[in-house]
Amino acid sequence: xxxxxxxxxxxxxxxxxxxxxxxxxxxxxxxxxxxxxxxxxxxxxxxxxxxxxxxxxxxxxxxxxxxxxxxxxxxxxxxxxxxxxxxxxxxxxxxxxxxxxxxxxxxxxxxxxxxxxxxxxxxxxxxxxxxxxxxxxxxxxxxxxxxxxxxxxxxxxxxxxxxxxxxxxxxxxxxxxxxxxxxxxxxxxxxxxxxxxxxxxxxxxxxxxxxxxxxxxxxxxxxxxxxxxxxxxxxxxxxxxxxxxxxxxxxxxxxxxx
Amino acid sequence: xxxxxxxxxxxxxxxxxxxxxxxxxxxxxxxxxxxxxxxxxxxxxxxxxxxxxxxxxxxxxxxxxxxxxxxxxxxxxxxxxxxxxxxxxxxxxxxxxxxxxxxxxxxxxxxxxxxxxxxxxxxxxxxxxxxxxxxxxxxxxxxxxxxxxxxxxxxxxxxxxxxxxxxxxxxxxxxxxxxxxxxxxxxxxxxxxxxxxxxxxxxxxxxxxxxxxxxxxxxxxxxxxxxxxxxxxxxxxxxxxxxxxxxxx
Numbered sequence: 001x002x003x004x005x006x007x008x009x010x011x012x013x014x015x016x017x018x019x020x021x022x023x024x025x026x027x028x029x030x031x032x033x034x035x036x037x038x039x040x041x042x043x044x045x046x047x048x049x050x051x052x053x054x055x056x057x058x059x060x061x062x063x064x065x066x067x068x069x070x071x072x073x074x075x076x077x078x079x080x081x082x083x084x085x086x087x088x089x090x091x092x093x094x095x096x097x098x099x100x101x102x103x104x105x106x107x108x109x110x111x112x113x114x115x116x117x118x119x120x121x122x123x124x125x126x127x128x129x130x131x132x133x134x135x136x137x138x139x140x141x142x143x144x145x146x147x148x149x150x151x152x153x154x155x156x157x158x159x160x161x162x163x164x165x166x167x168x169x170x171x172x173x174x175x176x177x178x179x180x181x182x183x184x185x186x187x188x189x190x191x192x193x194x195x196x197x198x199x200x201x202x203x204x205x206x207x208x209x210x211x212x213x214x215x216x217x218x219x220x221x222x223x224x225x226x227x228x229x230x231x232x233x234x235x236x237x238x239x240x241x242x243x244x245x246x247x248x249x250x251x252x253x254x255x256x257x258x
Numbered sequence: 259x260x261x262x263x264x265x266x267x268x269x270x271x272x273x274x275x276x277x278x279x280x281x282x283x284x285x286x287x288x289x290x291x292x293x294x295x296x297x298x299x300x301x302x303x304x305x306x307x308x309x310x311x312x313x314x315x316x317x318x319x320x321x322x323x324x325x326x327x328x329x330x331x332x333x334x335x336x337x338x339x340x341x342x343x344x345x346x347x348x349x350x351x352x353x354x355x356x357x358x359x360x361x362x363x364x365x366x367x368x369x370x371x372x373x374x375x376x377x378x379x380x381x382x383x384x385x386x387x388x389x390x391x392x393x394x395x396x397x398x399x400x401x402x403x404x405x406x407x408x409x410x411x412x413x414x415x416x417x418x419x420x421x422x423x424x425x426x427x428x429x430x431x432x433x434x435x436x437x438x439x440x441x442x443x444x445x446x447x448x449x450x451x452x453x454x455x456x457x458x459x460x461x462x463x464x465x466x467x468x469x470x471x472x473x474x475x476x477x478x479x480x481x482x483x484x485x486x487x488x489x490x491x492x493x494x495x496x497x498x499x500x501x502x503x504x505x506x507x
Contacts, residue, residue, distance in 0.1 A: 054349045056505075067261060080351035081261040090341045094283035095276060106272020107350045109264025156261075 006031050006065075007081075007157045007188040008053065013062035015048045015212075022048040024212040025062070030157065035179060035189040037199045037220075040209035041252050046192040047087060049209070050161050053190075054084050067156050080108070083155035085146045087162050087192075091134045097121070097145060098130050101152075108153035124148050140171030147178055158182050160191040164198055176202050196245035206244075210252045220244050227251075269352040273360035280334075281364050291330055292372055295322035296379055303384050311386035315376060316467035317440065319400055320460060322372040324435055327407025328428040331365050332415045336424035339415070344504050354504075362408065369404040373397055388471050395470040402487055403463035409491045410459060412498030419506045435460045462486040 006029035015023035023045040030036040038046045051057040053064050055075050064071040067081035091100045098117055105112035112120075121127045124144040129137055137145065143163060151158055160179070164172045179202055182189055193199055199206050200220045207217040216223065227233045228242050232250035237243070281288060295318035302314045338344055347357050377393060380386045388396065411428065418424045439460035442451040455461040456479075465483040469476050 056345055056348060069261065076263045076351045076353070077261050079349060080263050082349075084349040086342060086346060086349070088342055090343060091346065092276065092280050092338065092343055093341075094280040099276060099279050103272050103276040104350070106275070107264065107269045107347070107352050109262075109268050153264075 007067050008036075008190060009063075009065040010049070010053065011063045011065075013049065013052060013064065014060045015045070015052050015057055016060045017048075022212055023052065023059070026209070026212070026214045027062075028207050028214060028217060030188045030190050032156070032188055033183055033186050034204045035183050035191065035202050037203035037206040038190065038192045038209055039194075039196070039199055039206050039248060040192075044209045044252075045212040046209055047161055048212075050159055050190070050192060053159065054082070055079060080153070081156055083150035083153065083158040085150040085158075085160045085163055087165075093133060093135050096131045096133050097126055097137070100134060100145065100149065104149045104152055110153050112152075120148055120152075139166050140168065140174070143167060143171065143175055144178075147175065151182065154187075156187050158187060158189045160189065162192055162194065164193065164195060172198075196243065196248055200244045208248060208251055215251050223247050263351050266353060266356055269350075270356045270360060273347075273352070273356060274363060277360050277364045278367075281368075288330070288368065291325040291368070292322060292375060294325055295319065295372065295376060299376060299379055300383060306384055306386065311380070311384065312468045312471040314384065315380050315386060315396075315471060316464045318376050318380075319373060319396075319467050320403065320439075320464045321436060322376065323369060323400065323404045323407050323463065324432055324460075326365055326368045326372065327404060327409075327411045328414070328432050329411075330368060331361065331408050332411035332428050333421070333425050335361065335411075335415045336418070336421040339419075339504065340421045340506050342505065348504060365408055366401065366404065369400055370397075373400040389473075391473050392471045395473055396467060399466050399470040402484070402491075403467060405491045406459050406463050406487050406494070409494035409498060412502070413494040414498070416498035416501035419503065421506075439464070456483075457486055459487075459490050462490070 008030040010029070011027045013023055013026050014021065026045075026049065028036070038049060040046045048057060052059040053066065053071065055071055055078070064078075066078040069078040069081060071078040095103065098121075101117055101120060102112060105116075118127070121130055126137075126141060126145060129141060134142060134145070147160070147163065150160070163179070164175055167175065176198070179189055179191070191203070203220055205217060205219055206223070208215045218226065224242055224244055224247055227247045227250065230250060233242060233246050236249045237246040298321055299314060299318040302309070302317075306314050344357065348354060373396070410431070414427055414431070415424055418427060435458075438447065438451070439455055439458065441447050442455040443461065443464070445452045456465065462483040465480060466487060469480040469483075
């Protein structure tokens with residue numbers, strides 16, 4: 001992987017919570033124009049990895065470079081280079097859509113006049129909900145607002161933690177299109193997901209994470225081809241067709257995680 | 259590599275604007291926080307000749323400061339932390355101190371509003387007037403008193419994560435300060451308690467306020483109360499900030 005070209009470079013990252021090792025010495029890079037997926041069962045270490053990159057948790061060892069900035073040495077530069085949508089994004093419940101847009105445009109230093117606000121509202125189809133509070137929006141509307149806020153400053157790296165959880169198929173497809181539009185503009189996307197369909201549909205490369213370690217990194221289709229004839233994969237496959245989910249279950253095990 | 263960090267003052271202004279919008283949306287609870295000292299001041303009118311205007315005025319401001327610091331600040335901080343609102347702000351390129359400075363600025367605005375309101379009501383309803391120096395010194399001492407209760411609120415959110423428990427704790431502390439402070443100060447709970455009350459956050463703040471209304475009565479005991487108050491601020495805020503977690507997980 002060309003580290004100098006990568007928008008995100010994670011090297012030998014470990015995250016501990018007390019004696020528990022949530023992330024164990026993982027390394028990966030995300031290139032410009034790439035959608036990179038982090039897949040793993042519950043508690044695998046996906047969100048801990050993202051939180052370390054975002055500066056929300058202290059990592060015990062390793063280095064994280066975002067667009068050339070070390071997240072420890074230059075945290076504000078690194079944060080300015082990334083856009084973040086957290087797993088359960090919420091805003092102050094008293095603020096309406098316009099106020100939320102104004103708050104984050106101010107925080108990210110993006111001048112936003114009334115026309116700018118209207119343009120964004122039109123783009124995310126929230127013109128009629130401009131003065132509604134965040135909690136009064138539907139799941140799809142909340143996700144559209146969250147995504148536009150995470151990209152309001154046109155970051156080179158966008159990080160999305162399970163962005164389509166709880167969305168109906170229409171909203172999910174719409175969100176995929178928005179994520180793909182970010183890629184087309186030459187920016188990179190790092191996302192976590194439980195949906196193998198999503199990973200197959202939009203990710204250029206995926207890393208399967210389990211017990212805090214990266215088991216494998218590859219293109220979704222290449223992973224399927226690589227493991228197509230593995231006995232474990234064939235054993236878990238349904239209806240005779242090998243899918244990414246079959247590969248994922250074969251690699252991470254069948255037991256249900258908390 | 260051409261990423262520029264937004265100016266902190268731009269971010270701070272955006273945070274302040276949003277926090278004022280939240281205050282406006284929650285105006286009913288803000289009014290209720292201001293109402294308690296106003297009700298006390300009005301209901302104590304018959305007692306003013308006996309207790310003195312400075313006593314009533316300082317007690318009313320102290321109760322208001324408690325409500326603002328304990329309930330206005332700590333409950334909203336605990337709620338926003340629990341909902342992940344702080345985490346969303348922290349992933350932005352804004353220094354974390356700016357997030358809290360904005361929150362504190364709102365509470366300082368409330369303290370200013372409270373003090374002015376109490377001055378107006380006391381003058382128009384109870385007929386109590388202070389000298390210009392009295393008004394000015396009381397106004398600034400109210401901020402120090404407010405800092406004592408804001409730092410106590412910070413200590414509570416530093417020690418307790420659950421927003422419901424924070425809510426209950428602040429109300430209990432508020433109730434204890436009012437009941438024990440007020441009755442203890444009057445000697446109803448015994449001389450020993452009366453003595454300790456003077457050194458409590460309630461007694462120290464109230465003494466500072468009462469004396470600042472009549473600056474000519476400033477004594478060494480008042481200076482001790484100021485030092486004790488500063489000590490409380492440093493202790494509560496120091497421990498509260500050190501123990502504070504930005505999320506509840």
